[in-house]
Amino acid sequence: MIVALEELIAEKEVEEDDVALLFVVEEEIGGPGMQFANEHLGVDSWKAVIFGEPTEMKLGVGHKGIIIFRYVVEGKAAHSGYPELGINANEILVKALARLVGTKLPDSHLLGESTINIGELAGGVAVNVIPENASAFIAIRVAENTEEIVRIINEIADSTPHLSVKELHSVDPQLLDYKVEGFENIVLKYATDVPYLKKKSGDQFKRFLYGSGSIHVAHSDHEFVPIKELYDSVDGYKRLVTYSLKN
Template identity: 35%
Template sequence: MNASPAELRSWLSSRLLTLCASETTSGAEDAGLPDLRALLAELGATLVEQPVAPGRTNVLAIWGRPQVLFSTHLDTVPPYLSPRLEGETLWGRGTCDAKGQIVAQLGALKTLLAEGRDGFAWLGVVGEETDSAGAAAALGLADRLQDLKALINGEPTELKLATGQRGVQHVCLHCQGRAAHSGSPELGRNATWPLLDWLQRLREQARPVDPQLGPELWNLGLLQAGEALNSVPAKAEAHLMARVVPGSTLLDEIRRLAPPEGSVDLRLDEPADLYPAVPGFDRAPMPFGSDAPALRALVPDRTVVLAGPGSITVAHTLDEHLTLSDLEAGVDLNRRLALHFLGD
């Protein structure tokens, strides 16, 4: 028998508070493993634990022969913020990114199982916020998931289905100069100035807008130059994190705009990914990345949905939170998506 709305709300809030009480920043995800095991055992799951690294374990829960796989990540970003319930809002690290996704997905599964359905799996992976080591390792679980029709990956999308996600490029711009004493700068060549001019030229270039994924953009995350206050810098570098759209020319433009003393080092290049529309569900571009591009390889035809309650605008902030009404709406969203892919 399904729980009443009041009973379900109480269950959702208490389980989310319990999960958020453990500090599971990337690299220390196993701190939350005992509570997660207890929650999945409560739902009658068959558990498969996949060690990824010391203190880091992927968790796969299975009900029947899975056709629909729910997934999200177990790690959170620092700093740890202890959870609290104030009125209708749950505050704390992980409330929406992504322990709120865990509870919304397991709440949907709780409802579906009470309706007598099975054929589900749930996957929690480590490291999404840093190295995505869990997603890479999870591909080794494919033999247990051979009948999958779809993957529903949970991230805070404000209950809309992501149209996809932009590609990611980490580009390092280097400039070389010649060191000298700061009292005689004319004897050196400051590497900082051509780098700053290079960045300004790049800032003046219009970036494209993709109709499904939104605008291409880049962020200057790190700017480093020099070794001492009283020396002319002999080298300088800028690290850019770019969110690129299909057909991007950003890397070519960076190289074209480089000064004679400049060089370019591409350190990460992940392509953009598009996700299918699902009839009856709203869609929107999302400004963030996820493990969905890697995990969709678990589904024979690569069908994937990226969706969940909460907003990315509060994820990773000191004000991370999720309302109970959004959490309940996330349960409903995940339930309806599962039924769609089951053909009901």
């Protein structure tokens, strides 16, 4: 992005007030950087924003939303030889998770199925102790109808004694601008901090999602971006900037 802007300036394709760069932190954990920028940027004049993400050099048509939450069980400890004296938090949690995984969630013709990832599990202190506490940290990639999925999450908790929902955070699926000549398109199953950048005026603006690399190797021990794509993406960013300024 930086090299693209430097080249556009050198080529006199852009002027000082045409383009700005914004880099934010912690996109992976709820997007507080983008939310802070949205609140304190002090600028509300942009007409288009190009968000950098691994899109295989294609323009994103849209991406899934996300719901992140914890299921927390508060049981009662007891000797495992006398299970009737305790309340097994692990057992309650496992049954609740089975209900969630076994529930059909809303899907989308464009974005596909909503999917569940039980990312973290914790519970119990010893094999001979009825576990008093248990929790699961869960992410649902939302293809359609965030409100309905939140309802399902809460309904399971409401109908399960000793189970509650904590730290629930949700973002709706996003549809993006993608019709630019010379670019292929891609539908993406991940979430981004795109929805956190909004104009205080409420006006709409073009939102492009584009970048080098593939999400298929992200968060792995072999994550990489092809060097050729790093070079080629400079041209891609330049073309998106000039397209946006002309349109």
